[in-house]
Amino acid sequence: DAPNNRTSGFRFFRENAGGEQRFKLNIGTGAGESWFDGGDAADVIPDTDDWHHFAFTISADYAAVYIDGQVVKDGAFDGVDWTGCDILSIMSGAPRFTGWSHLSDQSYMDELRIFNRALSQSEIQEIIVTESGGSIGYTPKYDGETFYLGFDNGEFQEMVSGQMMTVVGSPGFAGEGKVGGNAYAGATDSYLTFPLDGLAGNEFSAAFWMKINAMPDRAGILVVGPPDPDNPGAENVRTSGFRFFRENAGGLQRFKLNAGNGTADSWFDGGTNADVEPDTGEWDHFAFTISGSECVVYINGEVAAQGAFDGIDWTDCDMISIMSGAPHFTGWSHFSDLSYMDELRLFNKALTQEEVNQIIADEM
Structure with missing residues (x-):
């Protein structure tokens, strides 16, 4: 017998790919089937122990395959059909x-868990952290x-979750830091992203240090925004999320x-x-706060901008971009920051000026 009816249920399996093993998902939709094959991204070297x-x-309406917490293939489909399915092999x-x-x-398997809902990427990464020994030892300070x-x-x-950032391009490390021995070093077409799950609420704050370069003379720094499918490569929908960025101002940089x-x-x-x-060559401190009534921008602990605000909306926002406007805020050429x-700390509350200055004092 060689059963191969793929119009219902699912099949997760592996196959040879030039000496590596490629992992694939096939799902039956009732009338047909959908394939989720990530190609090279889904290849793993075997026999490494x-x-x-x-x-x-x-x-x-969606399926995704993750290897070591990273998406290797995802996409839309019509939903799984379970007709005639009675066992899991x-x-x-x-x-x-x-x-x-x-x-x-004939491989080893451990810690198999099955869920009655679609996990988010951050939830998958949390499972990995927990099963790799739990907390990485950082307790939030504030x-x-x-x-x-x-x-x-x-x-x-x-450090709070232990999750690895998604890295785009080739950002590096500075070999020096405001605190400790290292910092992020920007590079062209390079930035970090992280899932927004657990970070978005009615209030939000960010605080961080930068050693600012002059070129490029405009860049995105922290961006949470929705996709803009009508303007690929030049996205600029600003009705939800936020965008913190810098631009040339007569040779200075305006934040x-x-x-x-x-x-x-707003x-x-x-x-x-x-x-x-x-x-x-100096480090400058930046912070901004968002509440249901106002937003405030601080530079080196002093208020640089402040105003009334109706409260933030997070519709269609799913990730935060760090040190670039890409991918969702590039319509005005706010690309990677090379500073x-x-x-970098994020908060689920609107920090006070006193709290911002306490962070600065602690990190001096």
Whole structure:
């Protein structure tokens, strides 16, 4: 027998790919099937004695495959159909998926968990952290602190959750830091992203240090925004999320905040109060806060811009970009920032000026 009916249920399996093993997901939709094959991105070297983590999620309209916490293939589909399905086979395609010789897997397997919902990427990464030994030993220092990037361990690792950042391009490390021995070093077409899950709320704050370069003379720094499918490569929908960025101002760099309330956007531009001289070799501290009634931008602990605000809307926002406007705020050429960044902290509350200055004092 060689059963191979793929119009219902699912099949997660592996195959040779030039000496590596390629992992694929096939799902039946009732009338047909959908394939999720990540190509080279889904290849893993076998026989290394290292453990790898695999996950896949299926919802009514979307499926994704993850290897070691990173998406290797995802896409839309019409939803799974379970007609005629009565068993789950573990570590073999038998008895229902053997038509292409996907028989028993002689690998080791551990910690198999099955869920009745589609996990988010951050949830998958949390499972990996927990099963790799749990907490990485960082306890948030400040009230409301939800995220911390210190860069000292030579990895782009968020310390509260232990999750690794998604790295785009080739950002580096500065070999020096405002605190500790390292910091983020920007590079062209390079930045970090992180899932927004657990970070977005009615209030939000960010605080960090930068050693500012002069060129490029405009760049995105922290951006949470929705996709703009009508303008690929030049996205600029500003009705939700926020955008913190810098632009040339007569040879200085002016720092601005833009935030969306769901129907429109609001600007927090302090003019000359928000200007900083680049290329001085000095570290400058930046913070901004968002609440249901106002936004405030701080530079070196002083208010640079402040104004009333109706409250932030997070519609269609799913990630934060760090040190670039890409991918969702590039319509005005706010691409990668080549400056250094250190001690990035995010909060689920609107920090007071006193709290901002306490962070500065602690990190001096």
